[in-house]
Amino acid sequence: MGLHHQAVPEAVRAVLSGGAAIPAHPLALDAARRFDRRRQRALTRYYLDAGAGGLAVGVHTTQFEIRDVGLYEPVLSAAMEDAKAWTDRPLAMIAGVCGRTEQAVSEARLAVSLGYSAGLISLAALKGADNAGLIAHCRRVAEEIPLVGFYLQPAVGGMDLDAEFWRAFCSIDNVVAVKAAPFNRYRTMDIVRGLVAARAEERITLYTGNDDHIVLDLVTPFVAMRDGEPVTVRFRGGLLGHWSVWTKGAVDLLDRLKRAAAGPAVNAELLALDARVTDCNAAFFDVANNFHGCIAGCHEVLRRQGLLEGIWCLNPEEGLSPGQSELIDRVARDHADLADDAFVAANLERWLS
Numbered sequence: 020m021g022l023h024h025q026a027v028p029e030a031v032r033a034v035l036s037g038g039a040a041i042p043a044h045p046l047a048l049d050a051a052r053r054f055d056r057r058r059q060r061a062l063t064r065y066y067l068d069a070g071a072g073g074l075a076v077g078v079h080t081t082q083f084e085i086r087d088v089g090l091y092e093p094v095l096s097a098a099m100e101d102a103k104a105w106t107d108r109p110l111a112m113i114a115g116v117c118g119r120t121e122q123a124v125s126e127a128r129l130a131v132s133l134g135y136s137a138g139l140i141s142l143a144a145l146k147g148a149d150n151a152g153l154i155a156h157c158r159r160v161a162e163e164i165p166l167v168g169f170y171l172q173p174a175v176g177g178m179d180l181d182a183e184f185w186r187a188f189c190s191i192d193n194v195v196a197v198k199a200a201p202f203n204r205y206r207t208m209d210i211v212r213g214l215v216a217a218r219a220e221e222r223i224t225l226y227t228g229n230d231d232h233i234v235l236d237l238v239t240p241f242v243a244m245r246d247g248e249p250v251t252v253r254f255r256g257g258l259l260g261h262w263s264v265w266t267k268g269a270v271d272l273l274d275r276l277k278r279a280a281a282g283p284a285v286n287a288e289l290l291a292l293d294a295r296v297t298d299c300n301a302a303f304f305d306v307a308n309n310f311h312g313c314i315a316g317c318h319e320v321l322r323r324q325g326l327l328e329g330i331w332c333l334n335p336e337e338g339l340s341p342g343q344s345e346l347i348d349r350v351a352r353d354h355a356d357l358a359d360d361a362f363v364a365a366n367l368e369r370w371l372s
Contacts, residue, residue, distance in 0.1 A: 044080065127163035157194075162193070167195060216243075
């Protein structure tokens with residue numbers, strides 16, 4: 020048996036279960052598309068000083084191709100090393116774990132050896148498998164590391180996962196959280212129904228990855244029936260590529276949403292932020308072109324702030340789509356109060372030192 024969630028330090032478990040802002044960590048490259056260690060370190064420092072409760076590394080935003088060019092271990096090592104050197108706060112450090120079972124087990128073991136507390140499991144490599152095959156895979160990986168389930172939207176490589184899958188997945192003892200990112204309300208409810216059917220709502224924390232409804236996910240009570248009675252669950256935090264940019268604003272927003280969700284009612288002004296955040300996401304994630312420029316779009320925001328030197332991706336075909344830069348111009352102007360440009364400007368030199 021590898022790492023069980025009960026062996027994770029209590030302070031780290033409290034961060035994850037309480038609901039944190041966890042940015043999906045981008046990959047900093049230079050003009051030759053080589054790993055830019057200095058700017059990778061600056062990004063980590065930025066996220067931690069912005070108040071992030073942890074980091075998700077080796078995930079979609081970090082570019083799955085890091086595995087093809089020998090960067091998986093260096094990138095995970097860098098984030099852990101830089102985080103430990105920069106803060107002594109307890110952090111929920113989550114490693115992306117993907118591939119077929121042998122690869123996923125190997126990645127999980129490496130992540131545990133580097134000090135990661137959980138693995139965000141992608142099932143994209145198992146397309147075509149039935150629920151039994153998917154669950155057998157998840158159970159095997161869960162023997163190595165506490166799991167964060169991941170409903171990845173089909174537009175970027177995910178597959179449909181029904182409520183029965185989520186019931187079985189949430190019944191795995193070493194599952195600690197689920198990231199819902201199907202960008203689909205019906206499929207998000209499948210996660211909720213599966214979680215409730217598994218009677219795991221006290222053990223498993225829901226994180227939104229639904230970049231099209233971040234605010235609503237975090238203030239909505241989700242209800243599913245069990246044994247003829249309604250059971251209410253809530254999303255407690257966000258694990259988001261969207262939160263890799265304007266992160267200080269995202270942390271502040273999560274704090275506001277948590278306070279509102281704990282109160283008797285959520286005011287209309289706060290609810291209206293859902294559409295504004297979604298408008299920003301449409302530009303960052305290149306929704307008009309079926310998310311083709313979603314990674315480059317986040318890079319462009321970071322480049323404009325000086326955190327990244329350029330928007331280079333490992334895949335030369337990945338870049339901004341036509342018109343995407345102009346869309347980012349517009350949302351940066353229309354929603355400047357959601358940004359954290361002043362915070363970044365005040366600290367950039369220190370982060371790059």
